Amino acid sequence: MSRLAESFYTRTNVVTIAKELLGKRLITNINNKPTGGIIVETEAYSFCERGCHAYQNKMTNRNKVMFNEGGVAYVYLCYGIHNLFNVVTNKSGLADAVLIIALEPVEGLEWMLDRMKVQHAKRITSGPGKLTKALGIDRTCDGVMLNSSQLWIEEGVRVSEKKIDASTRIGIDYAGEDAQLPWRFSIKDNEWVSK
DNA sequence: TAGAGGATTGAT
């Protein structure tokens, strides 16, 4: 399976990239535990709207990797508990990113079950905080290239435009009218999509 | 340097 080229990430339209990431495979090999799955749900964030950490090009210690050239991971801690995994896109200095919200587990199911301390694979990767835990992603992955040996994205299944659901993003009420943008994308009728 | 709050989750 071939990994995505850097040119996939450096395009300027983050919404297009968020949709095209559906069906791709996110794989990690952390602590010699290869795990991964098919991306079934994403959200787009752009520096030109208020839902984004880098709104108005505001660079902080936390979000500085978003200003890198597309193709690196942006991982940060949310609510003091959850690591959230983003794919940085666009050119250097243009801070766009795609938040990965849900996966369909494919690789290394036993490792994911072990990390989640559960017996069954039911909904173990259906949420941004859960999938990072299942894949072993934490803030040490912040800024890691998406073609590195511990973390990468490769070609998966093809998802036609007709099978993509678009909806508004959640949890960003503070973003005002930008919270109404239909920038949350998921594969229609996929059981692994978050609720 | 103190204080408020957050791109979530799971239990009640």
Place this chain on the structure above:
DNA sequence: TCAATCCTCTAC
């Protein structure tokens, strides 16, 4: 509906 939990950012 709410607590867990701690890093990040802002204001002083």
